[in-house]
Amino acid sequence: MQYDWDEKPELNITPLVDVMLVLLAILMVIAPNIVYEELINLPQGSAIKQISKVSPVHITIDKDRNIKVNKNSFEYRTFADNFMQFSQTLKGKPTVTISADKSLDYGVVMSIIAAVKQAGFSEISLATNG
Template sequence: MAFSSNSEGGAPMADINVTPLVDVMLVLLIIFMITAPMLTHKISIDLPQPTKNQKPPENPPAPIKLKITQNGSLYMNDTPVSESDLKLQLEVYAAKPVEKQPEIQIDANDNAEYDVVAKVLSDAKSVGMKKIGFLNTDQ
């Protein structure tokens, strides 16, 4: 009984089995046929157009540095401030247009209570402050 048509006798066949390759190629072809129509959909984007008479940007206002210590004390630009006074001062800053509002840079101690930080963020958001950031000062 002969297992190969090879005339050399017992040597293994050196032919490559291409059936798995054809199967993979057919699967890839089907995937590309399904996904190709999805790539042709157009998305309209309204990009800003440049203006010729554009004024140079003004210097941004100095940021407000708000420090929250471990015991919950608040310091606005290195000056101690109570929570109610902070809210009143933030209301003054929030009354300005968004472009002229200073950024609030919050530097909370790693061990400060979350409630104090959350209350400050809530107050700033409720009065209308738009630019709020956090500082990471590793000491």
Template sequence: MWAGQSKWTKDTEPMGEINVTPLVDVMLVLLIIFMVTAPLLTQGVNVDLPDADAPAMQQNLEPLVVSIKANGQLYIQKKNISIKQLAPRIEAIRKEKPGLPVFIRGDAKTPYGKVAEVMSLLETAGIKKVGLVTEPHR
């Protein structure tokens, strides 16, 4: 067992500080990488999405379905409704059944702006999650 004196003198004592230069170098490289890639993430890329069949969702509750025809007519379930009545009706229905899922069935020829308007109205009615209904390929 060794019980001798330390060989360290005042001039050769170990340094008690951490060298942060490598850490700063790594952080600067990461900063540059994120600065270069961030603008690329905000731009849209035009892609042709593949056609796929998704399995049917299994649910215990019958969802609330908002249908939009190609001419812009709106329906809640099978009842015709005006665009001005949509948000108040959805709010009233959701007060009775708070966990009721909401789906949008849009005709394939419905303008995207109309679907976006309905989604915006659903958001003002307090709906945070909306499902979009599609048809499988035949």
């Protein structure tokens, strides 16, 4: 028996494709039913402590440097000390919103922000029109 070197064998991949399609169909049917559950231990919450809403602090500065904190009036020169005392009467650390006149210098507004930060407030926002 002599081997013909010019003969090129043909690969029949039809059975391979059939087997792969059957496996794919089985996987598609079973996959949605697989449930993975990991048990974790959650910390216990306290049902005693009630969450109370802290009202925000509104600071308004007009063009003559008159400062109003909520309904209290403060002078610009002594604002840092007076606001420090005022902040000690507040419960918690509320958010602070500052509304300043457009004609004020940048340094005036920044000094008010610095005084508010020194009093321990971290959530400070500037109000704008629009």
